[in-house]
Amino acid sequence: MRAARFHGAGDIRVEDIPDLPAPGSGEVQVKVEWCGICGTDMHEYSEGPILVPPALASVTLGHEFSGQIVATGDEVSSLTAGDWVTASSLLHCGACFHCLRHQPSVCSNLSILGLSRDGALAEYLNVPAWACVRIPEGLSPEEAALAEPAAGAVRALRKGRVQVGETVAVVGLGAIGLMAVRAARLVGAARVIAVGRGDFRKETAGLLGADAVLDPGDPSFLERFAALTDGRGADVVVELAGSHDSLELACELTCNQGRTVLMGVFGRPVSVNATRIVTGEKELIGSCGFIYDEEFAATVNMMADGRLQLAPLITSRIKLDEVIELGFRRIHEDKRPHLRVLVSPR
Numbered sequence: 001m002r003a004a005r006f007h008g009a010g011d012i013r014v015e016d017i018p019d020l021p022a023p024g025s026g027e028v029q030v031k032v033e034w035c036g037i038c039g040t041d042m043h044e045y046s047e048g049p050i051l052v053p054p055a056l057a058s059v060t061l062g063h064e065f066s067g068q069i070v071a072t073g074d075e076v077s078s079l080t081a082g083d084w085v086t087a088s089s090l091l092h093c094g095a096c097f098h099c100l101r102h103q104p105s106v107c108s109n110l111s112i113l114g115l116s117r118d119g120a121l122a123e124y125l126n127v128p129a130w131a132c133v134r135i136p137e138g139l140s141p142e143e144a145a146l147a148e149p150a151a152g153a154v155r156a157l158r159k160g161r162v163q164v165g166e167t168v169a170v171v172g173l174g175a176i177g178l179m180a181v182r183a184a185r186l187v188g189a190a191r192v193i194a195v196g197r198g199d200f201r202k203e204t205a206g207l208l209g210a211d212a213v214l215d216p217g218d219p220s221f222l223e224r225f226a227a228l229t230d231g232r233g234a235d236v237v238v239e240l241a242g243s244h245d246s247l248e249l250a251c252e253l254t255c256n257q258g259r260t261v262l263m264g265v266f267g268r269p270v271s272v273n274a275t276r277i278v279t280g281e282k283e284l285i286g287s288c289g290f291i292y293d294e295e296f297a298a299t300v301n302m303m304a305d306g307r308l309q310l311a312p313l314i315t316s317r318i319k320l321d322e323v324i325e326l327g328f329r330r331i332h333e334d335k336r337p338h339l340r341v342l343v344s345p346r
């Protein structure tokens with residue numbers, strides 16, 4: 001079968017690999033319909049291996065996908081061939097300290113589809129049945145491929161304990177930041193302020209429900225932000241840009257006794273003005289991934305019933321054989337914005 005495999009930085013190849021074995025006990029085999037290329041994949045492409053274990057000579061990328069089950073292994077009763085599914089990319093061990101406390105997002109032996117084991121930029125993949133969520137009526141397989149990143153945005157808001165009526169700011173308007181804007185609306189934020197650069201991203205933030213969209217490069221940015229928050233700052237700020245400056249900014253924009261949720265991918269250690277955190281009694285909260293039967297399953301359902309509409313985030317659709325040229329290389333080199341490029345192996 002055809003698969004897009006990571007061999008090293010700048011070296012992703014679409015190649016023929018041996019057909020998969022039949023799904024093992026507890027697993028299903030999925031014929032992939034759509035798979036997104038995410039920022040994590042781009043990091044691997046430009047400077048990897050980062051999350052790909054160095055011991056792996058190569059791995060099939062792709063962890064945001066949808067498809068149809070073509071075979072089921074022993075001990076699978078909840079799903080059958082023909083079912084349309086999407087699946088959690090985070091495969092916890094089920095046996096470590098955190099797993100036993102139902103904290104699988106911080107499992108000590110976490111393996112990640114498309115990074116530490118073969119993923120969905122391929123015609124088929126085998127996944128544990130427990131990781132799958134059936135795609136409900138009303139949700140297209142195309143949009144279902146966005147559920148995985150969207151679940152991360154939903155978790156960030158949950159970790160921020162957003163209350164009805166609060167003000168939420170999102171710093172960093174990549175695809176997940178934009179999903180967080182949409183999800184903030186959903187959880188009852190009275191005001192959602194999107195903070196980021198780039199006309200297309202800012203426009204999309206407006207489409208997804210931001211009440212105000214501010215550019216941190218605007219000389220009157222702080223003044224305008226203060227005016228929107230009665231001079232106090234936002235109750236919850238979600239940081240998704242992953243840089244020293246954006247972290248400083250996110251902490252600064254958080255009101256006293258407010259919560260700053262960090263979800264950005266920081267390439268290196270960064271510092272914060274700790275005195276402002278202490279004197280303002282602010283909380284810094286990390287958020288990473290999601291829990292398969294909590295945020296992930298809930299996100300699929302909220303997408304299906306129309307409460308979490310994310311279609312504006314799909315910016316192009318390409319074939320697996322075009323994934324280098326029109327996917328990785330173009331996203332890497334293009335100045336034009338790409339939010340989600342979806343890849344079809346069919």
Ligand SMILES: [Zn+2]
Nearest residue numbers: 038040064149
């Ligand atoms: Zn991703």
Ligand SMILES: [Zn+2]
Nearest residue numbers: 093096099107
């Ligand atoms: Zn575990």
